[in-house]
Amino acid sequence: MSTVTDQAHKHHEHEGEDLAVAARRSLxxxxxxxxxxRESIFAALAEIEKPASAYDIADSVSRKRGKRVAPNSVYRILDLFVRTNLARRVESINAYIANSHPGCVHDCIFLVCDSCGNATHIDDDGLSRSVRRTAESAGYVDIRPVIEVRGRCAACD
Structure with missing residues (x-):
């Protein structure tokens, strides 16, 4: 999973132990x-390169713990992670990615490869600004735009 940041939106991309510390602080x-x-589930999510399903994460954590972890428990924790900005949900494939900058709130755009499953995460609030304004003018609050573009990445083309 890669991240592309627009020029107006600068932040520190965390990884490894630094990401776990940032996630803990944010939560x-x-x-x-x-x-x-929660630490185990976040660690499993952060180490998977592609967007991961709750079942993928449950399997990974189960192997590491030596006992079965129910996907329902993983879903509840992932929902918490999304609400608190530790993870992002790629809606079209019902999968999750760790947010590499959990202290920074912004709208996400995903470019999802239909061939290999990779997702590129783009931070560009400018793209979603008109979506937010339209929703606000229709009376919506707590707006969370979800913008996904499907296609084939350069590596698969």
Missing amino acids: EAAGEQWTEM
Whole structure:
């Protein structure tokens, strides 16, 4: 999974242990606890290169823990991660990616490869600004634009 950032939107991309620390800080700042299970699920999500399903994450965590982790438990934690900006959901494929800058809130655009499954995450609030304005003028609040573009990436073309 790669990230492209527009010129107006600069932030630090975390990775490895630095990402886990940033995620923990962000979750605790939101008033939530960083439990052992949440840490395990975030670690599994962060190490998978492509968007991952709850089942992929449950399998990974189950192998590491030596006991089965139910996908329903993973879904609940992933929902929490999305609400608190630790993860992003790629809606069209019902999969998740770790947010490499959890302290930064913005709209995400995903370019999803139909061939290999890779997703490129683009930070460009300018693209989603008119979507937000349209929704606000229709009376919507707590707007979360989801913009995904499907096609084949350069490596698969």
